[in-house]
Amino acid sequence: MAAASWGAWPQADGTTEFRLWAPAARTVALLLDGETLPMRALRHGMFARRAPAAPGAAYRFLIDGEAAVPDPASRAQLGDVHGPSLVIDHGDHAWSHPAWRGRPWHEAVICELHVGCLGGFAAVTRQLPALRDAGYTAVELMPLGEFPGSRNWGYDGVLPYAPEASYGSPEELKTLVDTAHGLGMMVLLDVVYNHLGPSGNDLPRYAPGFFRTDIPTPWGPAIDYRRPRVREFCIDNALMWLRDYRFDGLRLDAVHTIHPASFLRGFADRVRSRLPADRHVHLLLENERNDARLLGAGYTAQWNDDGHNALHALLTGESEGYYADFARRPLEHVMRMLAEGFVFQGQRDLRGRRRGHPSGMLPPESFVLFLQNHDQVGNRPLGERLVTLVARERWRAAMALVALCPMIPMFFMGDEWACDTPFLYFTDYHGTLAAQVREGRRAEFAAFAGFAEPARRAALPDPNERATFDASRLRGGDAEEAARTRQWFRHLIDLRMQHLVPGLPGCRAMGCMPLGERALAARWRLGDGATWSLAFNAGDTALRYRPGRYAVRIHLEAAREDLLDDELPPASLAAWHEPP
Structure with a gap:
């Protein structure tokens, strides 16, 4: 396997090529098998060393003789983000369905799920037949990159090449994808290219130029995509998921915080040019800017947050937070969404910002429509699902609208049987950072009705408590009612596949x-x-x-x-x- 810009690459002769971009380091050494092996300084801050190392070997990098750090492009970790990295050979997996080329996008019916809440890679693999039988043709996994501890939504990962060790091994993840393909299901993955998490990120120590100090994001410094090495880090990561794990598509998180925005066009072009032309590969966006120009220009579809917000305001009458922009004329907004895609196509929101671009020329399948996702449930103070907020008949009518609208439908794990388990915000931080996250979460809801009093906010679930995560794991209710709802949901999807999907293109x-x-x-x-x-x-x-x-x-x-x-x-x- 030829060496790329970042990480550890096993070679045919039994050695492994190790590479690290560390422009702020004076020296870099490879810590391997109890030895300290100096690495050779190449141009533009790159360090390299080839050494005997079989797959499974543990290693670290030693920066300036002082700090032992994991590989930022680690393909797997021995334990947590602070432990050693492991050499992984992605060419040795025996795929059961190597001929799989994916499915056309208009056939997608998506279930978004959190691997940790469902028990890890092996547990999700066991549940795939039931998801297929419910009518889903695709599952979308929340981010998998290594994060600190064993509980996290995944959007604060710090080692984006390494599947979270608490979920299982890279081999188990490949088995999950392979099994889904055998069932005729696509597997999509959320990826986070706008920031790295606050704990376990060592890049500022030896590569501060990876980040921009002039542009913050809500979660930390923006990643500096003006630099070629940084662009390679992101593009190679996407290719790893699509090529080595055979994911069928990626959903890029919050791309409105990626700078410069021109990077997005180059990203799609580079990724698609390096994959076989006969594969169905879908690139999805979450983009607050509603930039319709990206859809059809390398990107398959965008999560339609406007559609969700308008529907939620119509169904519940809520007007706090981001629902304020949709609460005054919710029916009008829902109609605009169904007819034209985005609600905001250049109009000013309540903060006076112009947002969006015209989208009426786009086909409906350019938009992913949903009643809820991890954000829309988990960003509520108590993580309530929509089924607990409105009458059951109104929930069913809205579910049917999503299922039978020509936009691509997406549901959150458990929707197919009317799961009412909350989905809360959870992390596994400790010390000062845990306190900051807890207090920040409480401050976020100070302006919400019912949580203005400090005592009410203090009673909110602590993201770092194990009980908060446990409360978010799916629990079954009445078995007979759940079975009836599953049957009804499958009927809706069958209607979609029979009457609507053949004519969607x-x-x-x-x-x-x-x-x-x-x-x-x-x-x-x-x-x-x-x-x-x-x-x-x-x-x-x-x-x-x-x-x-x-x-x-x-x-x-x-x-x-x-x-x-x-x-x-x-x-x-x-x-x-x-x-x-």
Whole structure:
């Protein structure tokens, strides 16, 4: 295996090439098998050393004879982020499904999940058949890069090449991906390229130029993508996940905090150019800027936070935090989202900022629509899921809207059986950092109704307590009710696959209209010439709507087939298909 810019690369002759970018270091040595081996200084701050080292060998780098640090491009850790790094040979895994080339994006029905809450890589692998049977065609894993301790959302990782050791080994992660492919499922991965976490990050010691001091992010210094070595670090990381682990796509976290923004276009071009052309590889964005210009220019789709916020405001009436921008005219915002993609397409928000670009020219599959995800649940003070905030019928109607909208649907783990387990913010920090995270979390909710009093905020779950993590692990409720909900959810996905998915390529919105104060109707022209219509009633009054003379109503559940074709009860959704 040829050496790349960063990390440890096993060679065919039994040696391993070790490389580290350490421009602020005077000397770098390799600590391997009890020996201290000086590394050769190359140009532009790179150090290298080739030494006998088999896969599984533990090593560190010694900076200026003082600080022993793990490899920032470690492919695996022996223990936690502060322990030694391990040499990994990614070429020795025996794949059971080497011919897998992925699935087209319009077939995606995504389940976002947290590997730790489900018990680790091996436990998720065992649960894949049940997720497939629920109707999911893809799972999206929250970030896996090594973080301090054993409990974290993953967005504060510090060794982004190394799968979190508390979840399992690299081999177990490859088995997870391989098993999913055997079931016909894609596996997507969240990656964080906008910052590194606050604990266990040694790069400032020997490579301070990795970061920008002039541009902060909400989580720490921005990464400096003006530097070629830093760009290589990110691009090689993406290629590792897509090539060595065979993930089917990546979701880039909070790219609005990546600078310069031009890096994003180069990233997509570089990554795609170095992968086989016959693979379906999907690059997704989380982007507060709503930059529609990136979609179709190397990126497959964007998480539609606007869609979530508008739907949540319509369903719950909440107006605090980021819901304030959507609470005044939520139905209007939902209609704009269904017809055009983004809600904010250059308008000013309540802070006076212009946000977004026109998106009506994009196909619906450029947007990932959801009722909740890790952020929208976990960033609530008590981590409540939507199913606990609204009446069950209203929740079901909204679930049906997401499942049968031409946008790509995404659900959070357990949604398929109406899981009501909270998902809280959890970490595994200690000492001063633990106190800072705890108090910062409480201060965040000081302006929220019900948490203005210090005593109420003090009662919020402590992110660092083991009990906070344990409370976030999925728990089953009534088994019979969960089974009925699973069956109903699978029926919705079957309807999507039968009536909607075949016509999604080439689909275009035909507009959206209000049916009442909390109800709407939307229509799309499918790529096969058929018309797809949805009528969504989030209100408390029955309505009537018939989309077309020849439209055939799609019954969402057999128990309601006696409804008139144009009847829209309170808290319901109806779907119609009109052939070309």
